[in-house]
Amino acid sequence: MDRAVKDTVILENRLSDSDTGSTQVQVALLTSRINRLTEHLRVHIHDEPTRRGLLKLVGSRRRLLNYLNRNDSQGYRDLILKLELRR
Numbered sequence: 534m535d536r537a538v539k540d541t542v543i544l545e546n547r548l549s550d551s552d553t554g555s556t557q558v559q560v561a562l563l564t565s566r567i568n569r570l571t572e573h574l575r576v577h578i579h580d581e582p583t584r585r586g587l588l589k590l591v592g593s594r595r596r597l598l599n600y601l602n603r604n605d606s607q608g609y610r611d612l613i614l615k616l617e618l619r620r
């Protein structure tokens with residue numbers, strides 16, 4: 534992921550000025566990577582190693598979202614609306 538894209542995602546999703554690792558930021562970064570890999574796999578259909586990596590990222594994001602839902606359900610709802618995720 535390009536550093537400028539990563540910085541933009543962090544700026545849009547951080548909770549405070551020094552926040553770079555909160556659950557919301559981590560989910561947003563994973564979502565950005567997942568979207569990029571999904572576009573790659575639409576072109577390169579038979580790229581199985583990338584598909585496996587994508588599935589691992591989706592699992593990580595799912596676990597983080599479950600954690601966020603347990604600990605901050607309003608933050609969870611806001612985040613899935615903001616990132617346009619289904620659940």
